[in-house]
Amino acid sequence: GENVEQHPSTLSVQEGDSAVIKCTYSDSASNYFPWYKQELGKRPQLIIDIRSNVGEKKDQRIAVTLNKTAKHFSLHITETQPEDSAVYFCAARRARNTGFQKLVFGTGTRLLVSP
Amino acid sequence: SAVISQKPSRDICQRGTSLTIQCQVDSQVTMMFWYRQQPGQSLTLIATANQGSEATYESGFVIDKFPISRPNLTFSTLTVSNMSPEDSSIYLCSDLSPRYGYTFGSGTRLTVV
Numbered sequence: 001g002e003n004v005e006q007h008p009s010t011l012s013v014q015e016g017d018s019a020v021i022k023c024t025y026s027d028s029a030s031n032y033f034p035w036y037k038q039e040l041g042k043r044p045q046l047i048i049d050i051r052s053n054v055g056e057k058k059d060q061r062i063a064v065t066l067n068k069t070a071k072h073f074s075l076h077i078t079e080t081q082p083e084d085s086a087v088y089f090c091a092a093r094r095a096r097n098t099g100f101q102k103l104v105f106g107t108g109t110r111l112l113v114s115p
Numbered sequence: 116s117a118v119i120s121q122k123p124s125r126d127i128c129q130r131g132t133s134l135t136i137q138c139q140v141d142s143q144v145t146m147m148f149w150y151r152q153q154p155g156q157s158l159t160l161i162a163t164a165n166q167g168s169e170a171t172y173e174s175g176f177v178i179d180k181f182p183i184s185r186p187n188l189t190f191s192t193l194t195v196s197n198m199s200p201e202d203s204s205i206y207l208c209s210d211l212s213p214r215y216g217y218t219f220g221s222g223t224r225l226t227v228v
Contacts, residue, residue: 034216034217043207043220043221043222044158044207044219045219046216046217049216089158101145101146101163101211102148102160102163103148103209103217104160105157105158105159107156107157108156108157
């Protein structure tokens with residue numbers, strides 16, 4: 001089955017710096033890769049996602065890149081702010097036509113942005 | 116995004132008892148899922164709730180311990196049976212809709228004493 005590895009487990013940056021979180025996946029049939037932000041005591045919230053037919057996607061200060069050949073994808077946050085502090089999870093899912101719709105999550109990265 | 120109402124938000128239960136967690140979504144969704152999240156850890160899928168048929172369980176989870184129902188496209192329940200302190204965790208439901216993708220409920224924080 002799918003296995004998703006995520007690094008680093010913790011990341012501390014100064015406000016205004018960039019943060020990069022990396023994930024690798026094992027199942028070459030995976031084609032959907034979302035990123036979730038989970039603040040303490042709250043539910044995971046989708047912040048950005050990417051499908052395997054594109055290599056990069058941006059949404060303001062957040063971007064995700066995908067390297068299908070190497071089976072890894074990364075989350076990039078620029079101009080970090082203290083409110084970006086949270087746990088971030090990557091996930092992977094197979095194509096819908098395979099019948100597998102479940103998300104497999106990475107182990108999470110705790111991001112701390114210091115003022 | 117889609118709205119999922121999950122309840123109870125928290126509970127403290129005696130060992131050996133059972134707790135049923137409910138999730139209601141505000142629109143018809145294709146799939147519903149149940150996860151467990153230990154404090155400080157990632158989300159582990161328990162099972163996929165199939166409408167009108169038996170749930171599909173992941174390795175390490177069994178129906179006798181975690182019976183799941185999904186009587187229609189907008190509602191599902193997860194029961195944690197014969198609880199022990201090791202079952203203390205956060206339980207989350209999630210849905211998949213064509214319009215909004217995956218959305219999570221607010222979670223149920225379970226403590227077994």
